[in-house]
Amino acid sequence: MPLFQKAVFHTTVANLPDLPADAQREIAFAGRSNAGKSSAINSLANHNRLAYVSKTPGRTQHLNYFVLDPGKYFVDLPGYGFAKAPEDIRAQWEGLLAPYLRFRLPLVGLVLIMDSRHPMTDLDRQMIAWFSQTGKPIHVLLSKADKLNRLEQAQTLRDVQAELEKISDNASLQLFSSLSKLGVAEAETLLGDWLGMESKPYSLPPVGLRGEKVARPKNRKAMGWSARTAGGVGKPGQNKKPPAKG
Numbered sequence: 001m002p003l004f005q006k007a008v009f010h011t012t013v014a015n016l017p018d019l020p021a022d023a024q025r026e027i028a029f030a031g032r033s034n035a036g037k038s039s040a041i042n043s044l045a046n047h048n049r050l051a052y053v054s055k056t057p058g059r060t061q062h063l064n065y066f067v068l069d070p071g072k073y074f075v076d077l078p079g080y081g082f083a084k085a086p087e088d089i090r091a092q093w094e095g096l097l098a099p100y101l102r103f104r105l106p107l108v109g110l111v112l113i114m115d116s117r118h119p120m121t122d123l124d125r126q127m128i129a130w131f132s133q134t135g136k137p138i139h140v141l142l143s144k145a146d147k148l149n150r151l152e153q154a155q156t157l158r159d160v161q162a163e164l165e166k167i168s169d170n171a172s173l174q175l176f177s178s179l180s181k182l183g184v185a186e187a188e189t190l191l192g193d194w195l196g197m198e199s200k201p202y203s204l205p206p207v208g209l210r211g212e213k214v215a216r217p218k219n220r221k222a223m224g225w226s227a228r229t230a231g232g233v234g235k236p237g238q239n240k241k242p243p244a245k246g
């Protein structure tokens with residue numbers, strides 16, 4: 001099961017005092033509007049429409065929280081780069097985003113989504129340079145990588161890596177595609193690590209409970225195991241140990 005599959009919308013925060021008080025660890029997602037941020041969150045959660053909540057009226061300029069596990073959150077930040085009045089941008093930045101990014105204790109890192117065809121805009125650079133001062137890690141997803149061929153992908157990775165190194169010493173990057181799912185597992189592993197969430201290996205149910213036909217030894221009792229003793233419990237991960245007696 002994908003690590004963030006249980007993600008559900010939790011709340012929209014417009015004012016700092018309303019930040020969830022139970023948060024232990026959270027990861028913020030930032031990026032230029034249209035970079036593929038919502039699609040990336042949806043891919044990580046394996047859920048087609050989850051992050052479109054953030055695009056509904058009244059929510060686009062605020063922090064949208066998705067709960068993954070108790071106390072663990074993804075936080076979708078407003079997309080930047082929209083033609084907004086400069087005073088609106090300043091008010092939003094100073095009133096909500098800057099203090100949130102700088103002082104929020106449960107915030108463990110920032111994921112920055114950049115369209116791999118147009119990476120490292122001025123605003124991306126400013127965001128990286130500014131957030132790097134917190135000492136927390138930044139992970140760049142070079143999104144829509146399916147639109148590049150192999151050579152372009154490798155070149156983009158190299159170029160962005162070189163630029164990143166100049167402005168941050170705590171940043172990593174990878175290719176990502178919500179369409180082809182390239183890089184989803186890689187991102188899941190890193191972000192799971194940041195959040196202190198481990199992916200649980202999926203274990204098959206006991207042989208007797210599986211749908212498929214599996215060759216079994218004739219004398220099943222000799223193994224101390226039969227379909228009946230499985231007791232009809234269907235949850236994967238349970239009954240890992242066969243009962244002592246058949």
Ligand code: GDP
Nearest residue numbers: 032033034035036037038039079144177178179
């Ligand atoms: P946001 O504004 O940053 O949240 O961007 P969206 O996730 O809404 O994506 C913007 C557009 O890019 C939409 O038309 C998506 O279908 C498209 N898009 C997002 N991710 C990918 C991707 O991995 N590959 C391709 N080809 N298109 C993508």
